[in-house]
Amino acid sequence: xxxxxxxxxxxxxxxxxxxxxxxxxxxxxxxxxxxxxxxxxxxxxxxxxxxxxxxxxxxxxxxxxxxxxxxxxxxxxxxxxxxxxxxxxxxxxxxxxxxxxxxxxxxxxxxxxxxxxxxxxxxxxxxxxxxxxxxxxxxxxxxxxxxxxxxxxxxxxxxxxxxxxxxxxxxxxxxxxxxxxxxxxxxxxxxxxxxxxxxxxxxxxxxxxxxxxxxxxxxxxxxxxxxxxxxxxxxxxxxxxxxxxxxxxxxxxxxxxxxxxxxxxxxxxxxxxxxxxxxxxxxxxxxxxxxxxxxxxxxxxxxxxxxxxxxxxxxxxxxxxxxxxxxx
Amino acid sequence: xxxxxxxxxxxxxxxxxxxxxxxxxxxxxxxxxxxxxxxxxxxxxxxxxxxxxxxxxxxxxxxxxxxxxxxxxxxxxxxxxxxxxxxxxxxxxxxxxxxxxxxxxxxxxxxxxxxxxxxxxxxxxxxxxxxxxxxxxxxxxxxxxxxxxxxxxxxxxxxxxxxxxxxxxxxxxxxxxxxxxxx
Amino acid sequence: xxxxxxxxxxxxxxxxxxxxxxxxxxxxxxxxxxxxxxxxxxxxxxxxxxxxxxxxxxxxxxxxxxxxxxxxxxxxxxxxxxxxxxxxxxxxxxxxxxxxxxxxxxxxxxxxxxxxxxxxxxxxxxxxxxxxxxxxxxxxxxxxxxxxxxxxxxxxxxxxxxxxxxxxxxxxxxxxxxxxxxxxxxxxxxxxxxxxxxxxxxxxxxxxxxxxxxxxxxxxxxxxxxxxxxxxxxxxxxxxxxxxxxxxxxxxxxxxxxxxxxxxxxxxxxxxxxxxxxxxxxxxxxxxxxxxxxxxxxxxxxxxxxxxxxxxxxxxxxxxxxxxxxxxxxxxxxxxxxxxxxxxxxxxxxxxxxxxxxxxxxxxxxxxxxxxxxxxxxxxxxxxxxxxxxxxxxxxxxxxxxxxxxxxxxxxxxxxxxxxxxxxxxxxxxxxxxxxxxxxxxxxxxx
Numbered sequence: 001x002x003x004x005x006x007x008x009x010x011x012x013x014x015x016x017x018x019x020x021x022x023x024x025x026x027x028x029x030x031x032x033x034x035x036x037x038x039x040x041x042x043x044x045x046x047x048x049x050x051x052x053x054x055x056x057x058x059x060x061x062x063x064x065x066x067x068x069x070x071x072x073x074x075x076x077x078x079x080x081x082x083x084x085x086x087x088x089x090x091x092x093x094x095x096x097x098x099x100x101x102x103x104x105x106x107x108x109x110x111x112x113x114x115x116x117x118x119x120x121x122x123x124x125x126x127x128x129x130x131x132x133x134x135x136x137x138x139x140x141x142x143x144x145x146x147x148x149x150x151x152x153x154x155x156x157x158x159x160x161x162x163x164x165x166x167x168x169x170x171x172x173x174x175x176x177x178x179x180x181x182x183x184x185x186x187x188x189x190x191x192x193x194x195x196x197x198x199x200x201x202x203x204x205x206x207x208x209x210x211x212x213x214x215x216x217x218x219x220x221x222x223x224x225x226x227x228x229x230x231x232x233x234x235x236x237x238x239x240x241x242x243x244x245x246x247x248x249x250x251x252x253x254x255x256x257x258x259x260x261x262x263x264x265x266x267x268x269x270x271x272x273x274x275x276x277x278x279x280x281x282x283x284x285x286x287x288x289x290x291x292x293x294x295x296x297x298x299x300x301x302x303x304x305x306x307x308x309x310x311x312x313x314x315x316x317x318x319x320x321x322x323x324x325x326x327x328x
Numbered sequence: 329x330x331x332x333x334x335x336x337x338x339x340x341x342x343x344x345x346x347x348x349x350x351x352x353x354x355x356x357x358x359x360x361x362x363x364x365x366x367x368x369x370x371x372x373x374x375x376x377x378x379x380x381x382x383x384x385x386x387x388x389x390x391x392x393x394x395x396x397x398x399x400x401x402x403x404x405x406x407x408x409x410x411x412x413x414x415x416x417x418x419x420x421x422x423x424x425x426x427x428x429x430x431x432x433x434x435x436x437x438x439x440x441x442x443x444x445x446x447x448x449x450x451x452x453x454x455x456x457x458x459x460x461x462x463x464x465x466x467x468x469x470x471x472x473x474x475x476x477x478x479x480x481x482x483x484x485x486x487x488x489x490x491x492x493x494x495x496x497x498x499x500x501x502x503x504x505x506x507x508x509x510x511x
Numbered sequence: 512x513x514x515x516x517x518x519x520x521x522x523x524x525x526x527x528x529x530x531x532x533x534x535x536x537x538x539x540x541x542x543x544x545x546x547x548x549x550x551x552x553x554x555x556x557x558x559x560x561x562x563x564x565x566x567x568x569x570x571x572x573x574x575x576x577x578x579x580x581x582x583x584x585x586x587x588x589x590x591x592x593x594x595x596x597x598x599x600x601x602x603x604x605x606x607x608x609x610x611x612x613x614x615x616x617x618x619x620x621x622x623x624x625x626x627x628x629x630x631x632x633x634x635x636x637x638x639x640x641x642x643x644x645x646x647x648x649x650x651x652x653x654x655x656x657x658x659x660x661x662x663x664x665x666x667x668x669x670x671x672x673x674x675x676x677x678x679x680x681x682x683x684x685x686x687x688x689x690x691x692x693x694x695x696x697x698x699x700x701x702x703x704x705x706x707x708x709x710x711x712x713x714x715x716x717x718x719x720x721x722x723x724x725x726x727x728x729x730x731x732x733x734x735x736x737x738x739x740x741x742x743x744x745x746x747x748x749x750x751x752x753x754x755x756x757x758x759x760x761x762x763x764x765x766x767x768x769x770x771x772x773x774x775x776x777x778x779x780x781x782x783x784x785x786x787x788x789x790x791x792x793x794x795x796x797x798x799x800x801x802x803x804x805x806x807x808x809x810x811x812x813x814x815x816x817x818x819x820x821x822x823x824x825x826x827x828x829x830x831x832x833x834x835x836x837x838x839x840x841x842x843x844x845x846x847x848x849x850x851x852x853x854x855x856x857x858x859x860x861x862x863x864x865x866x867x868x869x870x871x872x873x874x875x876x877x878x879x880x881x882x883x884x885x886x887x888x889x890x891x892x893x894x895x896x897x898x899x900x901x902x903x904x905x906x907x908x909x910x911x912x913x914x915x916x917x918x919x920x921x922x923x924x925x926x927x928x929x930x931x932x933x934x935x936x937x938x939x940x941x942x943x944x945x946x947x948x949x950x951x952x953x954x955x956x957x958x
Contacts, residue, residue: 042411046412055448060395310800318396
């Protein structure tokens with residue numbers, strides 16, 4: 001190890017502030033401690049500056065190979081990870097299910113073993129099955145970052161949501177956050193509920209009873225099917241995408257009625273606090289869960305979420321890469 | 329723990345360096361100070377105040393975190409990843425003479441990382457290095473342009489710079505190796 | 512452990528001397544000897560004379576009971592021999608303390624034709640291990656459309672009909688099946704689960720599934736069909752048997768039916784009265800259908816076992832190859848194996864907890880399964896088949912999937928330390944299996 005000058009040991013180490021994550025994987029927001037969440041957010045805050053430079057690249061992950069293994073179509077998340085990887089000088093490789101051996105009937109376990117043989121340092125995985133990233137983590141020695149697994153979790157999305165919220169409202173414990181929409185199929189909701197309740201926010205979830213996960217209130221949230229009750233006095237309103245591709249039944253009669261009952265309009269938003277921020281993980285179904293006047297309106301921070309995504313993912317990759325083997 | 333610089337000596341060293349800067353740089357308007365996190369930043373701020381006093385010019389001031397450029401990043405077998413802090417350089421460094429400030433010059437690796445980082449921000453006309461203490465034992469061909477104090481040390485010793493802004497007091501200490509701490 | 516091949520010569524008398532004999536069919540529980548002759552029980556009573564008989568001394572603490580019968584297993588043959596065969600399944604049965612198993616028809620092809628039944632019966636005879644009682648399909652291919660030839664299936668050796676793996680979804684089909692099967696004295700065993708409510712669920716609908724992001728199967732999916740089948744049994748007078756019952760509501764429906772005299776019986780698996788969805792992870796060895804339910808349901812199953820409203824314990828032994836299970840939870844097949852874990856689990860969790868008496872346990876594992884399926888065993892009364900299980904209720908065992916006789920290893924109980932095991936099994940008067948480890952620990956010697 002290189003000898004360190006005293007200046008190298010920052011105040012953080014001296015004050016005992018957390019400077020690393022415990023786990024080499026980010027599979028679930030539920031695995032993080034509040035201190036770890038704040039470390040990720042602080043690191044992401046510092047990473048944002050890299051994106052403002054003329055040369056948006058730092059050598060931190062030089063020589064590291066990161067595989068983006070995407071079994072579901074995704075433009076936003078995959079691009080966000082890829083930019084993050086490139087800004088950290090990692091060698092980024094994209095594998096999309098449609099162009100891979102997956103379509104030839106290979107199992108996920110075999111795909112994982114084959115990747116493993118090529119020894120990537122980090123695998124970022126998006127998969128339609130809940131728990132797929134756990135399966136990968138069991139098989140591979142690479143570090144695994146969950147970029148969305150089925151209806152389970154999407155931890156980096158929730159973390160970037162927190163980063164965005166904190167820019168506007170730094171004290172999570174004072175916030176009322178309303179998460180509205182297709183709760184049943186939403187991994188974004190699950191990750192956000194875990195993190196926000198962990199940090200002390202008053203979290204309300206709202207959706208039709210047909211899309212309310214069983215026992216959701218056991219996760220420390222208030223569940224309601226009244227959007228007005230959810231939005232009333234809210235500091236943050238987070239709209240969820242109606243995931244038409246995940247619908248297998250009759251959860252509501254029509255998009256028109258859904259919009260009528262659960263769509264966020266400017267009139268509805270008036271019930272929230274005057275400094276409310278409106279979020280959406282994207283992609284938007286305009287006129288379904290959110291009216292254009294709101295999505296493009298003054299309270300919307302939707303595009304901030306997107307730009308925060310890159311910095312947040314840089315932070316996660318940087319921290320995950322830095323977790324020491326065999327240390328807990 | 330022997331104190332090798334007290335508040336008075338630190339203050340005098342910084343004033344002397346400010347004078348040397350003005351002597352060696354005719355175009356004071358081209359100058360900018362960039363402190364290396366952590367303690368290079370308050371030192372740069374004090375130098376800026378000195379320069380203001382001497383040259384009656386406000387010198388732009390920036391802070392540089394070199395974590396992402398460290399050559400030992402990801403190479404630790406144990407131990408934490410260094411904590412990443414904010415880099416703030418609120419001016420263009422193109423064609424400026426950059427005064428890079430750190431507290432201790434030792435192996436030279438921190439400065440190497442800082443030089444790499446700086447060139448990612450643009451193309452300065454020149455970069456000069458200011459350190460409060462040069463303790464020797466260089467591992468890279470790097471030399472300071474302005475030195476507060478040359479301090480010969482033994483390799484196992486460590487030099488601690490403490491500043492009011494970060495540590496509550498101004499002093500430079502030499503610490504003998506503690507028996508229980510691995511080198 | 513060793514499996515004894517039955518001697519080829521005709522077998523002489525065998526006397527099981529000493530030990531405690533538990534046979535609910537005769538109301539027997541106490542020190543009793545048992546004389547077996549010509550594959551049948553000859554005499555039961557204390558201090559029987561030895562005579563010409565080969566003597567098996569039963570040490571104190573061991574229990575002699577009628578051969579246990581697992582009325583719900585999947586043997587995978589024909590068609591999926593890489594998961595299990597009739598032979599390996601029968602070996603697993605013996606190793607688990609069972610002298611007989613009833614195998615479900617969801618093989619490839621489905622046992623919906625006497626030809627398939629005959630093949631199963633022949634393979635089982637060739638193996639010469641445990642009794643294998645085939646269960647025929649209710650409908651062709653278990654597709655729920657065309658009733659099979661119950662008469663021919665019965666003739667070929669089927670003891671019941673079931674579309675297990677799939678419910679008989681259509682109420683009219685179920686009605687006709689109950690009516691028609693009653694002519695042959697066969698029960699219709701139904702896997703009760705409303706397909707539309709199950710949808711593409713893979714875990715019990717509840718907080719754990721919500722947390723893990725798994726699609727839920729509500730308890731009501733089972734309950735509604737159990738209620739329907741109780742009503743149809745009442746309507747038709749046919750016997751319906753509820754397979755692997757898992758939710759409290761189903762038990763209520765069964766109880767209510769029994770109170771009215773409806774000919775409904777039901778079984779529960781060890782995993783449904785021991786585990787709950789609280790244990791659920793992405794480990795696919797916790798994926799089975801019905802899924803692990805809530806603790807309320809699990810506790811209801813325990814209650815039903817104690818109060819007599821549950822008739823049988825069956826394992827729903829569902830072997831799968833490791834490759835089948837090493838996939839995403841959603842994609843993994845349902846099912847776990849149970850033959851070699853059932854007895855230790857039952858004795859540890861039901862007997863040693865004081866929850867059930869040994870008599871009740873034997874009733875659930877032998878007497879009632881035989882009665883429901885109309886099998887010759889289930890009793891040690893004179894004239895009954897000489898199928899005997901010797902239990903060692905105090906033997907300490909550790910479940911080791913690697914040592915299973917089954918071809919499959921898909922169990923959530925691997926590594927569990929349990930108290931109670933089967934020490935030996937006699938089929939037709941022949942020593943078919945001795946668990947050497949248990950025998951040694953209990954000073955039990957089988958000549």
